[in-house]
Amino acid sequence: MKTQPTEENKVQRKINFDRDGLTLVGNLFTPDEFDENGRYQAVIVQGSFTSVKEQMAGTYAEKFAEQGFVALSFDYAHYGESEGQPRQYESPAEKLSDLRAAVTYLTELPYVEAVGMVGVCTSASNATHLAAQDSRVKGLATIAGFLVNQDVFAATYGEDGMAARREQAAAAKKKYEETGEATTITVYSESDKDAVNYIPFEGVFDYYENESRGNVPQYKNELDVSSWANWLSFDALSEASSITTPTIVVHSDESALPENAKKLYEAVQGEKELVWSDGNHYDYYDSPKQMDNAVANVTRFFRIHLTEGPAA
Numbered sequence: 001m002k003t004q005p006t007e008e009n010k011v012q013r014k015i016n017f018d019r020d021g022l023t024l025v026g027n028l029f030t031p032d033e034f035d036e037n038g039r040y041q042a043v044i045v046q047g048s049f050t051s052v053k054e055q056m057a058g059t060y061a062e063k064f065a066e067q068g069f070v071a072l073s074f075d076y077a078h079y080g081e082s083e084g085q086p087r088q089y090e091s092p093a094e095k096l097s098d099l100r101a102a103v104t105y106l107t108e109l110p111y112v113e114a115v116g117m118v119g120v121c122t123s124a125s126n127a128t129h130l131a132a133q134d135s136r137v138k139g140l141a142t143i144a145g146f147l148v149n150q151d152v153f154a155a156t157y158g159e160d161g162m163a164a165r166r167e168q169a170a171a172a173k174k175k176y177e178e179t180g181e182a183t184t185i186t187v188y189s190e191s192d193k194d195a196v197n198y199i200p201f202e203g204v205f206d207y208y209e210n211e212s213r214g215n216v217p218q219y220k221n222e223l224d225v226s227s228w229a230n231w232l233s234f235d236a237l238s239e240a241s242s243i244t245t246p247t248i249v250v251h252s253d254e255s256a257l258p259e260n261a262k263k264l265y266e267a268v269q270g271e272k273e274l275v276w277s278d279g280n281h282y283d284y285y286d287s288p289k290q291m292d293n294a295v296a297n298v299t300r301f302f303r304i305h306l307t308e309g310p311a312a
Helices: 056-066 092-107 122-133 150-179 225-231 258-267 288-305
Strands: 012-019 022-029 040-046 070-074 112-120 137-143 184-186 222-224 247-254 272-280
Touching (some): 012 070, 040 122, 040 288, 056 070, 056 288, 092 122, 122 137, 247 258, 258 272
Parallel strands (some): 040 070, 040 112, 137 247
16 A cells, blocks of 8 residues: 655655555655656665664655655654554564565655665664565665674573563563553663663763654654564574675774674675774764765765666
């Protein structure tokens, strides 16, 4: 199912598309002087864990539109304006299906000639599986990618902690099935030790707490506890060696899991580029210096490799 976009401003239009009977809602950014009779390269831009389209994904999408791309940021199922119950439910398998549906949406637009994928933070993990499995994606870019695998989860929570969280997930799932009542926990916190991401340093999660940054009205700093079963089984690098899509990895020493970013680059088959820059992880969410450098490099790479032909 598709609807005709409704103009919100000069370059942004609200759209929706179907994924297995669920309506997903996104914002489609188009270049200045956009011509529906023209032909454009398009990019899907998705953001961090539990994020919504109005956060870093939308900021990047607008910047890519300024570079001449048609750019789509959307809410994954269970988040933001998109459908899906329970809310705040994390499922890498569903997110992969969401991304494939987004590729379908873009490829069916008459003015789109090729589609690339830009994964920021955790969506870089989802993007690796998309690029490995969907030949319609003609270019892959990761920006400050949070590329998880079992080693990351074991180091973060320990084996006992992972087992406890899986038990919590099973209990939350049973409760929801029996009562319809969801169980949620905080995602980012400097004080709540039970949060998904707990770091007891003031200001470390300023992006998600500051209303002038990522604390937008559409965002909820919550995760459905039943998500642990899916999340703790995710491995972003498991299919990296199957990626033949031209790939650019943008990262820094102070961004999350730099060694995994290098592993992704090393594993990818075909055309690839590693851009190692400066700045910390959150600089790649809203700092003009880091964002503009990332956009410039991805734009340059995609201009060369984002074509209608088969993946390299």
